[in-house]
């Protein structure tokens with residue numbers, strides 16, 4: 001009994017100490033019409049005799065490039081417990097320093113936001129849409145401290161809060177530490193909500209919510225939630241079980257309007273989905289793609305997580321070798337699970353696969369750089385902003401596409417050679433690193449593949465060739481197992497490698513040219529103006545296309561063009577059009593064998609038992 005009381009006293013003490021450490025925010029929106037929010041942050045127990053540094057984030061979870069969130073903050077002031085102003089220095093654009101802080105410091109500032117996506121923020125009369133790193137300053141060196149946040153939005157008709165933060169009541173929400181806080185986006189609006197239940201592995205009931213800020217009626221939201229449930233069940237079948245969501249809930253924070261930026265951004269127990277259609281109604285099927293991708297992240301990335309992203313660094317870009325699996329495999333499964341759930345047909349999924357194979361077979365980025373290198377380039381490519389021209393088209397193939405192509409290859413290899421599937425691999429990874437939340441390295445991924453297949457040399461070769469290097473699987477042979485025929489889309493047709501000429505002020509401009517293509521070899525470059533080709537005036541993109549169609553691969557023509565006002569002449573030799581197409585074998589006049597049909601069914605049909 002005595003011990004019990006002592007324990008209770010100590011426990012009480014611990015909670016009080018914790019509460020005293022808690023950083024508390026208050027947010028209000030008196031000038032939402034001009035896209036401003038007012039934020040205050042109170043920091044108790046500030047260490048004495050050391051300067052207090054407060055800063056804004058430069059990156060955001062799920063985004064790998066830097067974003068200067070401090071640029072939208074102004075009127076920043078600091079006060080002590082009695083409301084007396086404290087002197088501030090600004091050692092960097094987004095860093096503020098109080099040389100002699102008081103024990104309790106309050107910081108206030110205005111933040112501007114008018115960009116609705118998963119990375120930035122937007123305030124207007126209809127909602128406060130907040131990606132946490134884009135809105136909230138934080139003190140340096142206090143990452144372990146819990147946070148509370150109070151929202152004030154009196155007078156905003158119908159506004160309610162939607163967030164994965166834990167509700168404490170009275171409009172106050174809680175995050176156990178800095179990382180959880182920054183990972184928790186917030187949408188306050190007059191949204192409509194519907195939900196469904198899923199069982200977690202430990203038998204508990206969890207709720208998945210759709211909070212839709214859109215111009216739709218309740219019935220649309222309800223019906224759409226049923227579609228989401230079907231997709232979720234199909235994804236659960238891949239991993240064998242649901243993740244355990246903190247506090248038992250998962251939230252889709254959905255904003256729909258043509259004026260928005262459009263995005264999907266995954267978080268641990270929620271995802272922000274911003275779409276640019278007028279409504280959900282009438283666009284249900286096409287909107288599902290982002291939902292399927294983002295929900296798959298609840299396993300792959302949020303819990304099955306690369307070591308390189310742990311802990312997430314909010315002051316710089318976050319480089320990762322593993323985005324080919326974190327994003328690419330997610331991309332593959334987003335599409336595959338929509339097919340399995342019956343929301344995509346064979347023609348559609350075949351087009352998706354042919355897009356993947358085309359990209360990795362024909363894009364210079366995939367020919368010359370490995371999936372690991374493509375992943376590392378995310379710090380410049382992932383919504384990164386550049387004012388100068390980049391050579392992206394020649395050095396980068398998106399890790400979404402590239403990684404999805406690796407997933408396709410591995411899935412087909414496992415099915416063909418081991419009577420296994422990528423689902424088995426995802427289950428094995430989930431068991432080892434996802435459910436346990438042990439952050440993985442690429443060598444962990446290889447080890448799991450070795451033990452799953454009981455063939456370490458296969459695993460070693462696969463990673464050596466297709467992950468660390470630029471080799472490509474024999475997609476044609478593998479796809480044929482499922483009765484899908486990969487062939488040249490335009491065999492024997494000439495190809496100039498220029499893409500479509502861009503018309504500007506009556507002039508025909510060359511778009512960025514790809515390494516190794518006929519136009520690139522001919523020395524043509526971005527914004528050269530094509531004047532004549534093969535003796536004919538070029539007055540439209542179509543002129544050049546029909547001229548190309550009249551020639552055969554290997555034939556050479558003369559091209560007259562202008563660069564910086566100087567007229568030049570070059571020779572362009574046509575290649576064969578490299579574009580590939582993928583067709584169900586039954587559409588080519590050949591027979592779909594029983595074996596192919598069984599392979600295809602097992603791969604592409606529902607895995608829900």
Ligand SMILES: [Zn+2]
Nearest residue numbers: 293297327330
């Ligand atoms: Zn993603």
